[in-house]
Amino acid sequence: MISPSPSLDLEIRKDILLISLNRPEKRNAFNDDLLLSIEKVFDATPKNIKCIIIKGEGKHFSAGLDLSELSQRDVVQGLEHSRMWHRILEKIQFASAPVVACLHGAVVGGGLEVAAACHIRIAEKSTFYALPEGQRGIFVGGGASVRLPKLIGTARMTDMMLTGRIYSAEEGERIGLSQYLVEDGSGMEKGLEIAEKICGNAQLTNYALTHVLPRIEDASHQTGLLMESMMAAIAQDSSEAKQRLQDFLEGRAKKLGE
Template sequence: MNQNSDIHFEMRGDIAVIRLTRPTKRNALNDALIASLRHIFENLPDNAKAAVIAGDGDHFCAGLDLSDLKERDAGQGMHHSRSWHYALERLQYGPVPVIAALHGAVVGGGLELASACHIRVADESTFYALPEGTRGIFVGGGGAVRIPRLIGVARMTDMMMTGRVYNAVDGERAGFAQYLVPNGTSFDKAFELAQRIGSNAPLTNYALMNVLPRIAEQPADQGFITESMMSAIAQAAPEAKKRVQDFLEGRAAKVQKS
């Protein structure tokens, strides 16, 4: 599927695994790698139920490859930013849920990539930063929209103005990641979650990826209507009816305290 040596794609059963493979560059992102990500998510196999994104080496992704930063006028810069938007939208609003397995640096564009995923699993080596502010530039890969939804405008402003770095523990408390696991285990946990999520009804996963984020941005009266319509559509699906019947007849597990 992919001809770029800086990214690796494989199917493990019905889970798509995408790895950034530029460890000597701390998996820094360039335009070719972003284009490859877009291509992968536009061409996932039909049997894919979920996806995991990870990085080789000591880091998930240290951000934009500054050696790839070219002299651009304002118009060219806008189109370049929009090309990243299009690619990460294919991930966020694509066909399957995406879990990010984080470790080491999750910095700049790497944090923008992680924020486009639906669930983030960090290990204890993970740290988060947005150094664009101290380098005289601004986020351009969707971070200004997605990151405040995770941690709030005030925290993002602080990070960009001061260069503040969050460690794994503080980052999980702030909302960067939903899971914090021991060093070296973020991929295993992400893959376990992907398998669990992949067993959900596809229409429910679709609603969570594509409808819930939009409801959250709607005024309450519009959100309630959208919720009602999605609820009606989901429960009318044959698979949903079977799952409810299995539960009622004792064939499905009940919720247990973890």
Template structure:
């Protein structure tokens, strides 16, 4: 795959995906969103987990405002553009490849929408979260009303935008915008640790985690429980099941330890 705004590198079973427009603080233009969607729609066969990071000090500054101003999109063109973002971020959230986001600096606007489509988010102490759409006279269009609204709740999302709040990493952790905070500059290293460990899980277990849980959350109780049982049955058919259980029963598997 040939990309302009993404760099892809394999580290064993981990695909490292880097947004590489640091001169624009990794803002997302039309071609970047297409590249994100194309990559996660058909990642390399050998990839078991992906780590997504931004080049430079910032994860992502959201919509490319320079391109947006230049193109003077009509309402219909902007609607269509938002739908391409939805398509791309759906490939991330539901494509089946676990994605660990390595956050630092700005995770704002469309950058927060991008982060919210990652399955695990590791922030460093420089990370900050905002939805400054109101300040730019636009509205969210990359899925924040759904993904961020579900993480922090719709009422808080309204407040976050209306009161123009910028949350630091600590507040983001309390609200679920990130799942762990590490020292400045360390989010990629920690994301890689998580990714390498998750890559050892049975692929079907990972598939179930990243595709089923949020879908089930959208269902009624009976549909959710039924879908869970189907998914559990599918995972149970994987070739690694016997080995995984045997490892535990033979007392070779690692015992659980408390983590952050």
């Protein structure tokens, strides 16, 4: 798979796609070129890919928006730019395969918004999180106001923006910014371990978790329950599910903890 930009490195390992943000001299800050390049990759992800990993080169995952390239925009242009972020991060959240973020160093502003769009976040101990937009007289525009409250609650996000509070990797795992905390330098090892587990799942189950579950969360109580019932019926009727159940009943499947 050919990278659409020198700011993005791509590697395929069997059925896992590795995406590396490659602007270490800018702390992997996002400009439009990098963001649009990510969109191109997600639009052209090979069909055999079962899991995607996003990581950052250098000392940081991403320090957010590249303010050195921030141009003056009127209200309409600002709205369109924010909606571009929304469009692209939706493609991460609802990608053709689950997305794992391997985090280290700064996960700030737009970098945190990208991480929040991923399905699993692994943080090395060097990781720290912040939303400095509140201290710079601006507001988040890449989906943080929708995704982050679901992870950490509205009160914590409000605190981050009102006070400039920075969360450490340990605090981030405790409040839900990451699901895993690992030693510095071992994020990719853990990411590949998790990606291999994801690749071993039934594809329909992975689809249900990444495409249907978020929509159940956004639905009303009764609509959510109906969507769950429909997805459960569809999943259990698949040939793969039937074979996996048969393997379990006949002792061919691994038991929990093995």
